Amino acid sequence: MATRWNSYLGPALVLVFCLSQAFRDVYFSHVFQGVDFFAVILLAFLASTILFTAIPLIRDRAAFRKLRGHGRTVLMMNLTTALAWSCYFFGLSHLEPSIVNTIHSGMGPLTVVALAALGARLAKTDHVGRPEYFGYAGIAMSLVALAWVVLSGRSGLAAGETTALIGLAALLISGTSITVSLLYCKRLHDHGVDAEVVTSVRYGFLILIAAGVAWYHGGLRGIGSIGEAATLTALATVLIVLPLYAFQVGIALTAPLTANVLRALGPVFVFALQQVDGRLSASASTLIGILAYSAAAILSNVAHARSGANEKSRTSTDVSAHHPPLLPAER
Secondary structure, three states: OHHHHHHHHHHHHHHHHHHHHHHHHHHHHHHOOOOOHHHHHHHHHHHHHHHHHHHHHHHOHHHHHHHOOOHHHHHHHHHHHHHHHHHHHHHHHHOOHHHHHHHHHHHHHHHHHHHHHOOOOOOOOOOOOHHHHHHHHHHHHHHHHHHHHHHOOOOOOOOOHHHHHHHHHHHHHHHHHHHHHHHHHHHHHHOOOOHHHHHHHHOHHHHHHHHHHHHHHOOOOOOOOHHHHHHHHHHHHHHHHHHHHHHHHHHHOOOHHHHHHHHOOHHHHHHHHHHHOOOOOOOHHHHHHHHHHHHHHHHHHHHHHHHHHHHHHHHHHHHHHHOOOOOHHHO
């Protein structure tokens, strides 16, 4: 019963993350026009680290002992997390939120498949059939189309050519890096490390970078008062930290490929919500690109599920062939 409940809970938490990230991206895309995104990073992730360090310290201090022997994993998790969030927020500061979210999310399943194809030990995937590859090809093509939308000036937010190129490159890096970071998180989960402990040690390098930028600028650039800082900290915790925690718990209960495909549904919610931002215009080209991406993600997800079901069916047939059913007297 617990296993069946977890099979529903994991994907549900990932979907909660998808909904919450729509509010996150639209809100902070607007905020970053006047506030340095490194200032928000420092406030949000410092609060997160303090919160999720306190929880296991109060509940079970021995939980941190499970990190012994995993120093390299923790280091790589920190480096990839810092790279991912820095690049992602840069893109969010300059490009249309739904496109930022789509390219960032779309790199997830593509990265998992690429790592598995290269034999990387981080990614463990089942057999990938031809329909599933068609889905991934569709995802890749939709991302290329959205990049063209940005570079041709057809997106809902105008950006200079150089800024657009840098922003797109940053999103390719952010999507790849966050996927690798999550795979490192899952590795720690698989060794029995609680989600709270993983969260408490995940953002150290990112905080150091943000603190260094704040020191260089002589303070939190764009934040004029303690009250404003407190408000941003609270909102960042609700819109960034807590959904990330829910997602982290969700991926611990979900296969990496499934989690990343579910996460790819988020751009639809972002596009719908960003219509309330007066800076952005409605772009039919963006919508078509996102819908194409969503259709490709659904195709790959369905193909993956069918492939898994067929594999189980073949396994059951093989077992029955070698081990005939027991007679009634033997049951």
